[in-house]
Amino acid sequence: MKVSRLLPSLLLPVLLQACSSSDKPPDGAVLFKTCASCHQVGANARAGFGPQLNGLFGRRAGSTPDFAYSPAMKQSGIVWDDATLSTFLQDPEKVVPGTRMRFWGIGDERERKALLDYLRSFQDLH
Numbered sequence: 001m002k003v004s005r006l007l008p009s010l011l012l013p014v015l016l017q018a019c020s021s022s023d024k025p026p027d028g029a030v031l032f033k034t035c036a037s038c039h040q041v042g043a044n045a046r047a048g049f050g051p052q053l054n055g056l057f058g059r060r061a062g063s064t065p066d067f068a069y070s071p072a073m074k075q076s077g078i079v080w081d082d083a084t085l086s087t088f089l090q091d092p093e094k095v096v097p098g099t100r101m102r103f104w105g106i107g108d109e110r111e112r113k114a115l116l117d118y119l120r121s122f123q124d125l126h
Helices: 002-023 028-035 082-090 109-120
Strands: none
16 A cells, blocks of 8 residues: 555656656757767768768768768769658668668657757858
């Protein structure tokens, strides 16, 4: 009987924390940390395990000269914009079958948007 009264008081802080953290907008810079194991952005960005992502919007997929893209990415015909990037980040293998990018995808639309907003802040760097 005492446990049943105690349980709600123990769960309330957990539920409140879950609700309050989901109300915060996602932070694109924090989300990019997952991407940073393969990609770089910023003034000194260069290709590594993946291409650098400066000036990404409006760029043809598979087109930077300093990265060896998969044939699938080179032949995809994609030009990166909000829609193509969001769809790709949701499920890379579905959008470009044969891509070398090994990433499960980002299912949360708000997180994808935050990440795209962050990447857009490097648009003027090429």
